Amino acid sequence: KNQVEQSPQSLIILEGKNCTLQCNYTVSPFSNLRWYKQDTGRGPVSLTIMTFSENTKSNGRYTATLDADTKQSSLHITASQLSDSASYICVVSARGGSYIPTFGRGTSLIVHP
């Protein structure tokens, strides 16, 4: 069964600090991995999309990495801001046939001033 596990479940950091969120998956055969940011009470917003051949993708202060061999991804947030407080969701999709993506449960990030 396809699974996406995210860690930590929650994280509290001080404004200006960096942090890294983890995503491990067992989806096969791998097609792509996406990171979304979901603010409280809002829908998810796409941050990055990576395919098998990409191992790094940046979007401003957000940098995602992918190791397809170990089936791990990370999302690094640099110089955190209060507006980074949100849930970060990892989504992995398989190649061929099924169009059903597998969503992780998310990491809840709180940035304190």
Added chain:
Amino acid sequence: NAGVTQTPKFQVLKTGQSMTLQCAQDMNHEYMSWYRQDPGMGLRLIHYSVGAGITDQGEVPNGYNVSRSTTEDFPLRLLSAAPSQTSVYFCASSRNAPPGGLQPQHFGDGTRLSIL
């Protein structure tokens, strides 16, 4: 350009009632999808559409019906609501890639549905 608009934002139903959750997008996207988000779980795909007149089942389709008569609209119908359908429902669209494809999905802000 409003993106993906969902109505209503909140709804309380009694068991056995029916209702339709509305979703509209103004980006001329081919693909539209419905998800549910439950506490402690990842989003799960209910139904999706690859264009007007074409729909298919996702991971958790039971208890829900969809239709796609226009490119813009993709309503989700609960025929006989059950407490297990209490959830937050999100509609999403993407230009020309399915839910698991290589293009980002644009999500609405959700409908919070409680069934008593």
